Amino acid sequence: MQSLLPDSRRSSQDRLTLIMMLLLGFMLIHMWTMPPPNNDRRQDAEKRNLLDEPVTKRTDREKPSAPTGTENDAVIATQAEPAWITLGSMDPKSPYRMLVTLTNQGAAVARIELNDPKYRNVQEASGYLGQIVVDEARAEESKDGVTVQVVGKGTPAEVFGIQIGDRIVQIDTTPIAKFADLRDALAQTKPGDAVELAVVRDGRPQPQKVVLGRHPIDVIRPESGPRSYEEYTKLGGLHGIRFDGDRSSNQLSFLTTLHRVDDEQLELPASFGSDSASIRGIMPRDKTLDIELDGVALRSVPWELVESSETEAVFRKTVPTWQLEMTKTYQIARKEEQPGKRVGDGYQLTLKIEVRNLGSAERTVAYQLDGPTGLPLEGGWYAFKTGPGWSGYGLRDLVVRFTNAPERTIDNYTIRSDRVRDPWIDVPLDYMGVDSRYFQCTLKPNKSEPMESWHARSFPIRVGERNYDWGILTDVSFRLLSKETRLQPDGGSDSCLVHEYTIFAGPKNPAVLAEYGLANTISYGWFWFVAKPMLAVLHFFHSLGLNYAMSILVLTICVRLMLLPVSRKAALGAIKMQSIQPELAEIKKKHEGDPQAQMKATNELWKKHNYHPASGCLPLFIQLPIFIGLYKALSIDVELHGASLIHEGARWCNDLSAPDMLFDWSAFWNWIGWTGFNTGQGMLCLGPYFNLLPIITIALFLVQQEMMLPPPTDDQSRMQRTMMKYMMIFMALCFFKIPSGLCVYFIMSTLWGLAERQFIPKPASEAQNETSDATPPAPKEKERDRKSSKRRRDSSPPKQEGFFAKLFREVAEKAAEQKKFEKGERKKGRGKGKG
Numbered sequence: 012m013q014s015l016l017p018d019s020r021r022s023s024q025d026r027l028t029l030i031m032m033l034l035l036g037f038m039l040i041h042m043w044t045m046p047p048p049n050n051d052r053r054q055d056a057e058k059r060n061l062l063d064e065p066v067t068k069r070t071d072r073e074k075p076s077a078p079t080g081t082e083n084d085a086v087i088a089t090q091a092e093p094a095w096i097t098l099g100s101m102d103p104k105s106p107y108r109m110l111v112t113l114t115n116q117g118a119a120v121a122r123i124e125l126n127d128p129k130y131r132n133v134q135e136a137s138g139y140l141g142q143i144v145v146d147e148a149r150a151e152e153s154k155d156g157v158t159v160q161v162v163g164k165g166t167p168a169e170v171f172g173i174q175i176g177d178r179i180v181q182i183d184t185t186p187i188a189k190f191a192d193l194r195d196a197l198a199q200t201k202p203g204d205a206v207e208l209a210v211v212r213d214g215r216p217q218p219q220k221v222v223l224g225r226h227p228i229d230v231i232r233p234e235s236g237p238r239s240y241e242e243y244t245k246l247g248g249l250h251g252i253r254f255d256g257d258r259s260s261n262q263l264s265f266l267t268t269l270h271r272v273d274d275e276q277l278e279l280p281a282s283f284g285s286d287s288a289s290i291r292g293i294m295p296r297d298k299t300l301d302i303e304l305d306g307v308a309l310r311s312v313p314w315e316l317v318e319s320s321e322t323e324a325v326f327r328k329t330v331p332t333w334q335l336e337m338t339k340t341y342q343i344a345r346k347e348e349q350p351g352k353r354v355g356d357g358y359q360l361t362l363k364i365e366v367r368n369l370g371s372a373e374r375t376v377a378y379q380l381d382g383p384t385g386l387p388l389e390g391g392w393y394a395f396k397t398g399p400g401w402s403g404y405g406l407r408d409l410v411v412r413f414t415n416a417p418e419r420t421i422d423n424y425t426i427r428s429d430r431v432r433d434p435w436i437d438v439p440l441d442y443m444g445v446d447s448r449y450f451q452c453t454l455k456p457n458k459s460e461p462m463e464s465w466h467a468r469s470f471p472i473r474v475g476e477r478n479y480d481w482g483i484l485t486d487v488s489f490r491l492l493s494k495e496t497r498l499q500p501d502g503g504s505d506s507c508l509v510h511e512y513t514i515f516a517g518p519k520n521p522a523v524l525a526e527y528g529l530a531n532t533i534s535y536g537w538f539w540f541v542a543k544p545m546l547a548v549l550h551f552f553h554s555l556g557l558n559y560a561m562s563i564l565v566l567t568i569c570v571r572l573m574l575l576p577v578s579r580k581a582a583l584g585a586i587k588m589q590s591i592q593p594e595l596a597e598i599k600k601k602h603e604g605d606p607q608a609q610m611k612a613t614n615e616l617w618k619k620h621n622y623h624p625a626s627g628c629l630p631l632f633i634q635l636p637i638f639i640g641l642y643k644a645l646s647i648d649v650e651l652h653g654a655s656l657i658h659e660g661a662r663w664c665n666d667l668s669a670p671d672m673l674f675d676w677s678a679f680w681n682w683i684g685w686t687g688f689n690t691g692q693g694m695l696c697l698g699p700y701f702n703l704l705p706i707i708t709i710a711l712f713l714v715q716q717e718m719m720l721p722p723p724t725d726d727q728s729r730m731q732r733t734m735m736k737y738m739m740i741f742m743a744l745c746f747f748k749i750p751s752g753l754c755v756y757f758i759m760s761t762l763w764g765l766a767e768r769q770f771i772p773k774p775a776s777e778a779q780n781e782t783s784d785a786t787p788p789a790p791k792e793k794e795r796d797r798k799s800s801k802r803r804r805d806s807s808p809p810k811q812e813g814f815f816a817k818l819f820r821e822v823a824e825k826a827a828e829q830k831k832f833e834k835g836e837r838k839k840g841r842g843k844g845k846g
Contacts, residue, residue, distance in 0.1 A: 178210065202223055375496070438464060
């Protein structure tokens with residue numbers, strides 16, 4: 012018998028409707044904050060030519076003549092061959108926290124790798140031999156094998172006896188002729204594999220057996236901007252730089268040159284303030300970034316390696332045209348000998364820049380220093396990096412603070428669109444750095460006075476190609492232009508300019524950042540008051556010996572226990588709402604043509620029964636900040652980076668801050684021609700992996716919806732139910748790329764809610780409906796069933812129905828009840844049609 016009540020649990024239905032409206036609102040906000048479409052119809056050929064043409068930009072002042080004669084001959088040009096050295100060690104037991112690879116080509120930093128086992132590249136599954144090649148073209152000059160250029164201490168290559176100058180000609184049974192062969196062969200290995208290397212040393216073959224390790228995280232590295240998902244996957248593994256290639260990597264880190272000598276001066280890069288936001292396709296790298304003054308070659312040529320050790324390297328390069336000499340000194344810090352005193356010790360380099368006047372005439376000089384490049388791009392197809400505002404943040408943004416000024420974040424969208432128009436002029440700098448999701452590389456001037464200003468100008472730069480369809484990967488950095496300094500002739504007291512910087516390169520651990528004065532570079536968003544306590548609780552449970560997956564489960568239980576009085580009150584309110592449904596039906600019938608009178612009578616009825624219809628929404632408003640806060644916590648907390656759901660060795664769900672990545676289906680999407688699907692950019696592009704946990708989450712949502720919603724009683728409720736099913740499809744798309752740790756929270760929370768529902772008294776009207784709808788069995792069948800039941804009771808002990816069995820039985824009963832009701836409605840409709 013069909014109940015005449017219009018809706019037995021209206022408050023639950025309103026609550027779910029509100030959830031869908033909030034999700035739709037978040038989607039609209041996200042769409043509103045996306046980069047604007049291309050409305051500019053102009054051709055981009057002119058723009059591309061501007062950035063490709065390496066034309067020297069000069070001031071309008073007359074170029075002075077360079078020194079000549081014997082004065083010029085007094086300074087000998089530096090002659091050096093390419094060289095590569097390392098500082099620190101990859102061994103976590105060493106007194107260092109990182110391994111730094113330097114190249115004398117530009118006296119730059121090529122790579123910084125952290126040796127802490129916690130900080131591993133979770134997206135790179137191949138085995139790690141060590142970054143034994145820096146310059147790919149020189150490594151394969153022999154045409155028969157790849158020459159080892161650098162062997163870092165503590166790497167598997169060093170541990171198992173590989174030496175600089177060795178030529179690798181074979182790995183197991185795979186011949187190696189060029190760098191690509193070596194890279195591809197190592198890409199087929201796994202951590203822990205023992206491989207046989209055929210090595211030629213001093214002209215004689217010498218086999219080497221090497222056990223490969225896990226890839227560490229590279230805080231900075233050489234990189235070529237990926238144009239597709241296939242190129243994106245090749246950013247990991249063995250990766251060098253090609254200095255002679257058309258798409259040379261997006262410059263090395265901390266390159267330096269002379270910005271001004273006397274009246275000769277460089278202008279700003281061509282892309283500065285040009286606004287290329289509307290240009291589609293590939294926006295090339297601005298080659299005017301590499302321009303140097305005439306007679307000055309410091310960015311790409313080899314410097315003389317004056318001295319080197321495990322902790323320090325000194326490079327020197329002369330500029331005979333102007334009788335100047337530049338020296339760059341890198342020094343790595345040791346970590347604290349007594350652990351626990353300073354957690355941030357060792358995550359730093361010291362960079363000292365010296366410009367010396369070797370001539371007999373006074374010189375006015377200013378140098379130019381670029382920042383770090385190639386920070387981690389993990390999460391390129393699923394990550395949504397947020398910041399303190401609504402801007403278009405990418406996987407790498409710029410963080411900066413000037414003395415007596417608040418911290419600022421210059422978002423990736425502004426930089427990659429070349430929209431930076433005005434540099435910071437003569438402002439005392441505290442720090443400037445590039446910020447990724449979990450790691451950061453920041454430059455801090457070691458000034459004697461806080462208000463001292465070293466730089467005439469400073470500004471962000473786009474150092475890499477920009478792919479319009481995958482803009483968040485764009486590599487960004489910054490450029491500092493020092494103030495003009497008058498250098499006296501050689502031998503004078505003021506003949507040398509010396510500036511020293513601290514380079515922080517490490518994880519975004521709040522305790523570590525605080526020791527460097529960078530704590531405020533972590534943005535916890537609007538719900539910081541939720542994100543910070545939740546992180547503290549997670550870390551507390553983790554300190555008790557639980558892994559982070561179990562910590563999230565315990566956190567979920569704690570949240571649900573705290574909300575138990577509120578959720579129970581909401582459920583009891585729904586029951587009370589059902590009990591007054593007959594009176595509401597009478598009010599609706601009595602005031603059918605008078606909405607105002609109907610609303611007044613309804614409010615009086617609610618007041619009489621001490622019920623408020625919005626009470627059922629209270630748990631939602633409490634859990635929404637928790638949801639956003641936990642999402643933020645998973646997105647920024649470096650301790651959750653690489654935290655596995657099961658155990659560290661598992662490939663499935665090996666990172667709670669990322670989707671679970673059950674299996675790789677990228678080949679299928681490439682096969683059907685939808686290559687953009689794997690990039691994950693857009694609502695319908697889900698990425699290269701099928702994720703299981705979001706599917707389980709949505710399935711549980713559907714089960715909960717079937718249990719909480721009654722059968723539709725009219726066209727309006729039937730339409731609402733249909734809309735909710737479509738909204739579940741929308742939610743499935745939204746949830747498909749969220750962190751697996753967040754899915755764990757939702758799964759546990761939903762199961763708790765379903766279990767909690769079993770302890771709420773069943774509404775009286777629902778019990779009456781079940782009794783009235785039940786068809787009494789025939790007398791003979793009833794007697795036969797009674798006897799059969801008695802025999803079963805006598806022959807076996809009673810078996811208690813389990814929770815999940817009871818849960819799915821109730822869902823099946825609800826579905827059967829709805830199907831029966833819809834069938835009756837169709838019969839009534841046909842009867843009316845015949846009438």
